Amino acid sequence: MRRRPDTELIVLARRGSTQAVEVLFDRYWSYAWRAAYAVTADRGLADDAAQEAIERAFRSLDRFDESRPFAPWLKRIVVNRAIDHLRRSSRLEVLRDEETTFHTWAAGESAEEDLRQWAIADAVAALGVGKRVVVVLHYWLDLPIEEIAGVLGLPVGTVASRLGRAKMELRTVLEEDRVL
Amino acid sequence: MSSDLERRIREARAALPEPDAEATRRAHARALGAVRHRRPRVRLAVLAGVALALALALGAGLGTLIAPSGTAARGPVGLGFLPEPGWYVLQSGARATSSAPATAMAANVGFAADDAVRGLADSSGLPYATLLALPPRGIVITATFTPLGEPWVDAIIEEGKLPLRVRDAVADTGYGGQVRPEEPLGVYQLRALVNGYNIDVHVYFGSLRPSSSLREEAQRQLDQLVVRSGRTSGNAGARVEGAAAKASAPVIDRTVVCTMSFIGGAHEIEVRAQKGFRSGGSSWDRPPLAALTTGSAGSAAKALDNMLGWVTAGRPSPTATVIPVRFPDVTYPIATWGTLAMSRTQCRPAATRFPLTAKGLTGGPAGALGETFDCGAPRRVLVRMRAVLESPASLREHRQFLDTKTPIREGYVVVGTQTGKPLVYAEVFASGKANLFVARGCMPD
Numbered sequence: 001m002r003r004r005p006d007t008e009l010i011v012l013a014r015r016g017s018t019q020a021v022e023v024l025f026d027r028y029w030s031y032a033w034r035a036a037y038a039v040t041a042d043r044g045l046a047d048d049a050a051q052e053a054i055e056r057a058f059r060s061l062d063r064f065d066e067s068r069p070f071a072p073w074l075k076r077i078v079v080n081r082a083i084d085h086l087r088r089s090s091r092l093e094v095l096r097d098e099e100t101t102f103h104t105w106a107a108g109e110s111a112e113e114d115l116r117q118w119a120i121a122d123a124v125a126a127l128g129v130g131k132r133v134v135v136v137l138h139y140w141l142d143l144p145i146e147e148i149a150g151v152l153g154l155p156v157g158t159v160a161s162r163l164g165r166a167k168m169e170l171r172t173v174l175e176e177d178r179v180l
Numbered sequence: 181m182s183s184d185l186e187r188r189i190r191e192a193r194a195a196l197p198e199p200d201a202e203a204t205r206r207a208h209a210r211a212l213g214a215v216r217h218r219r220p221r222v223r224l225a226v227l228a229g230v231a232l233a234l235a236l237a238l239g240a241g242l243g244t245l246i247a248p249s250g251t252a253a254r255g256p257v258g259l260g261f262l263p264e265p266g267w268y269v270l271q272s273g274a275r276a277t278s279s280a281p282a283t284a285m286a287a288n289v290g291f292a293a294d295d296a297v298r299g300l301a302d303s304s305g306l307p308y309a310t311l312l313a314l315p316p317r318g319i320v321i322t323a324t325f326t327p328l329g330e331p332w333v334d335a336i337i338e339e340g341k342l343p344l345r346v347r348d349a350v351a352d353t354g355y356g357g358q359v360r361p362e363e364p365l366g367v368y369q370l371r372a373l374v375n376g377y378n379i380d381v382h383v384y385f386g387s388l389r390p391s392s393s394l395r396e397e398a399q400r401q402l403d404q405l406v407v408r409s410g411r412t413s414g415n416a417g418a419r420v421e422g423a424a425a426k427a428s429a430p431v432i433d434r435t436v437v438c439t440m441s442f443i444g445g446a447h448e449i450e451v452r453a454q455k456g457f458r459s460g461g462s463s464w465d466r467p468p469l470a471a472l473t474t475g476s477a478g479s480a481a482k483a484l485d486n487m488l489g490w491v492t493a494g495r496p497s498p499t500a501t502v503i504p505v506r507f508p509d510v511t512y513p514i515a516t517w518g519t520l521a522m523s524r525t526q527c528r529p530a531a532t533r534f535p536l537t538a539k540g541l542t543g544g545p546a547g548a549l550g551e552t553f554d555c556g557a558p559r560r561v562l563v564r565m566r567a568v569l570e571s572p573a574s575l576r577e578h579r580q581f582l583d584t585k586t587p588i589r590e591g592y593v594v595v596g597t598q599t600g601k602p603l604v605y606a607e608v609f610a611s612g613k614a615n616l617f618v619a620r621g622c623m624p625d
Contacts (some may be wrong), residue, residue, distance in 0.1 A: 013215055025211045033199035033207075043600065047203040054207050059214040120192035139186065140193035171185055180185065 002026075006070040014061050021058060024070075029054065031071065032078045038136045039082035041125055045089055049082040056081070075141060079151055086133070123173045131166035134159055197599050206306060259325045259377070260284035262404040270295070270307075276377065281326040286401050289318045293536040293566065293592070309535070311384055312360055318386035319398050323405060325377045340372025343403040346383060346395050366390050375407045430572040432520065432584065435564040436527035437598065438488045440557050441475030449474050449488070449557045449595060450625065451604045454550035456494060456612030463497040466548070467514065468614040470593045470606035471502070472563065474526070484512055485580070489522040491567055491591030494610040504550075518583030520567050520591060525580045527563060536566060536592050538605040543617030546606075552625035553618045555595075555603050566592040 001009075001019050006027075012020035032054055037046035057064075057074050064073060124135055137143045137151065145163065149156045174180040199207075259282040260271035269286045276282035285291070285307050292309030307320055314320060349368035366385035371378070383398050390398075440447035449472060456468040471490035483503055490502060496514040502521075503512055543551075573586035588610070595604035605617040 016215065018212060018215065021212055021215050022208075025208055029204060029207055029211075030198055033203065034196045037199075038193065038196055043197075043200070043203075043598065047199070047206070050199065051203065051207040051210050055210040055214045058211045061215070117192045117195040120188055121195045124189065124192065135189065139189045140196070167185060167189075170189065174185075174188075180188070 007066045010061055010064060010066055010070065013058070024058075025054070028071065028074055032074055035075055035078045035141055036082040036085075038140045039079060039133060040086050040089075041132070042089070045085045046082070049085045050078060053078040053081040076151075079137065079141065079143070083133070083151060086129070120170075120174065123170050126173070127166055127169060131162055131169065134162045135166045135170075138163060200600050202308070206308070209306075258406045258408050259323075260406055261286040261321070261323070261401065262406060264401045264404055267401050276325040276327055281324045284323045284325070284405075285320065286404075287318070287320040288397065288401070289315065289320075311365060314360075314365060314384065314386040316386045317394060319390075319394060319401070320384040321398060321401055322382045322384075324380040325407070326380075328373065328376050328378060340374050340379070342374060342405060342407060343399075344370050344372060344374075344379075344381060344405060346370075346399045346402060349381070349383060364388050377407055379405075379407065381405075430569040431566065432569065432573070432575060433564070433566040434522060434529070434575070434582075435562060436522060436529055437560050438472075438474070438523065438527040438563050439560055441486060442559075447474075447557045447559050448554055449561060449603065450552060450554050451593075451595070451606060451616065451618065451622075452550055452552040453546040453606045453608070453614045453616035455546050455548045455614045456608075457548045458497070458612075461497070463495040464492075464500060464612070465497050467492040467494045467496045467500055467519075468608035468610075468612050469493075469502075470591065470608050470614065470616070472593060472595065472604070474557075484517070486526075487521075487523065488526055488563060489520075489565055489581075489593070490518075491520045491565055491588065491593055491608060493519075493588045493591050493608040493614075494612065495587045515585065518578065518581065518585050519588050520565060520575075521578075521581040521583035522563075522565060522575070523580060524577065524582055536564065536594055536605075537602070538615075538617040540602050541605050541617035541619055543605075544615060546614040546616045551616050553604075553616070553622040554625055555618060555622035557595075557603060558597050560598060561603065562596050562598055564592075564594045 001023050004012075004020075004023070006024070009020040009024050013024060029050075033046055033050040036050040036053065037043065040046050040049060053074070057077050064070070124132060127135060133152070134148060137148045138145065143151070145159050146156055148154075149159045152159065154162075171180065258271075259276060261267075261269045261284055263269045263286065267286050267288050268291055269284070270291060271284040272282050285295070287307070287310060289310065291307060292313060295307035295310050307322065310320055346368065349370040351366075351368055366388045368383045368385075370381040370383070372381075373379070381402070383402070385394055385398070387394075440449055451470070451472055453470045454466060454468065456464045457466040458464045469490060469492045472488040473486050474488060475486040487502075492500075492514055496519065498513065498515055500514045501511050502514055502517050567584075567588045568590045569584070570587045570589060573584045575582040575584055588608075590610065591608045593604065593606045594602065596602045601619070603619045603622070606615065608614045
């Protein structure tokens with residue numbers, strides 16, 4: 001079962017095979033969660049968004065076009081859920097009447113293993129949330145600018161210029177830190 | 181040069197962390213549940229959804245379809261449970277959307293601390309920690325409310341009436357096995373459309389085959405399920421939220437991310453916990469206290485500047501101070517600086533959930549003279565502070581802190597990395613007890 005391609009597993013899952021669901025889950029859960037984490041930069045939000053996305057994807061297998069690859073479809077669901085959670089959490093922070101800030105994500109243990117990647121990731125995390133999400137969607141989740149514009153509901157030009165400003169900011173920070 | 185920068189940014193995604201075991205377990209259960217709940221009638225349901233959309237286009241109007249039945253609305257309105265005597269309730273809020281369903285929980289045992297997020301029901305709708313420890317006569321009821329609007333779901337769930345009946349529930353032993361496989365729970369599920377909401381109720385019993393008296397007890401609480409009509413005014417909804425809130429103990433529960441000071445080439449956090457001491461009377465000369473600091477204390481005037489937060493328990497005497505009196509001219513009375521405080525300058529709100537547990541840490545009771553440990557830490561750590569108060573209160577800004585001056589019955593502080601590694605767990609109680617647990621590698625000061 002574990003060697004079967006996605007398309008076969010999806011057909012089996014539609015017929016109610018829990019084994020097929022298990023294999024698909026094992027194959028894509030980590031991918032989905034890391035995508036959610038990349039967008040939200042928060043473990044709690046990533047947990048919620050990725051779990052909802054996985055549930056929604058499996059519930060909607062009937063509507064999935066198996067002539068297309070599964071991963072990008074799942075990624076799109078994850079990204080949408082993650083952005084919803086991010087927006088909601090930002091609103092909550094405002095409602096709580098405290099200083100609103102998007103706390104940075106941490107590379108954690110891997111920071112010790114690869115200081116350079118940690119520094120770059122940290123610099124990405126330190127960007128303002130608008131710029132950070134654009135960078136993450138483009139460079140980490142490989143979404144083209146047009147698709148990012150669609151996901152965020154922004155004009156393509158805005159996304160492109162935001163990405164450009166983010167890169168300039170990253171370059172400045174990373175050069176100061178002698179990472180580049 | 182630009183392509184080099186882009187390449188390096190792309191490579192940095194390798195530093196993304198992995199999901200933890202609990203999130204994976206929950207997602208796994210939800211994935212299996214999603215497929216299990218799909219019905220052969222789904223295609224029919226989609227057709228029904230299309231028909232519904234056509235009907236709308238023709239002007240039939242959704243409003244008539246989701247209007248509450250005359251028998252459904254009862255008593256106050258909202259989305260949650262009013263507690264039966266001896267029961268505890270939590271709810272996520274009075275609003276529900278398709279992307280953010282409302283959840284409510286009721287239990288005849290106290291909820292585990294991990295199952296509440298800032299005093300509210302966990303949005304996952306699964307009180308996992310409570311279920312893991314559910315005794316044989318324990319009952320937990322969860323309800324998820326999603327507004328109508330997903331035709332393929334709405335069409336396969338039948339219109340229902342309140343009160344929902346436990347006897348109509350179907351056994352869902354597979355899910356129970358997922359929660360606690362070594363000692364399976366009895367799990368029953370009910371789904372119904374009520375007042376414009378798709379309601380998914382799970383009743384968990386501590387034993388696989390609950391007795392009739394337990395089922396009756398569950399029914400009495402289920403009778404108290406309140407489902408606001410979609411047409412009800414916001415004020416009425418607020419009344420129910422208030423009623424549900426009254427049933428819960430006043431709790432402050434905040435998780436923040438704090439920046440560590442960089443001293444001697446390392447980031448470090450200091451935790452101090454002390455047992456209470458009193459020479460007479462009911463107030464504490466030195467209340468039980470747990471405090472977090474990063475960096476050196478500095479001068480007397482800046483002695484609190486490096487404190488990330490503290491929590492005390494019991495009623496402090498007017499002379500009780502936040503820090504030991506090292507500076508004869510300057511003291512920091514708890515009465516002024518708060519029974520609980522969190523730094524506003526070094527910490528920021530975080531939406532991350534972080535369990536209140538000493539799992540993986542070592543330690544025990546703290547003495548009256550206090551125990552202090554220094555722990556190496558990453559640049560930023562998560563800090564969760566939770567307090568059960570003697571009376572309702574909220575945090576207010578005071579100098580560089582958010583604080584409350586209300587006496588606390590029990591307080592907790594946990595610290596961990598953003599990747600989930602626990603560093604510190606401390607708890608203090610109004611009885612005077614204080615316990616402190618720290619990660620291996622923390623050094624006594």
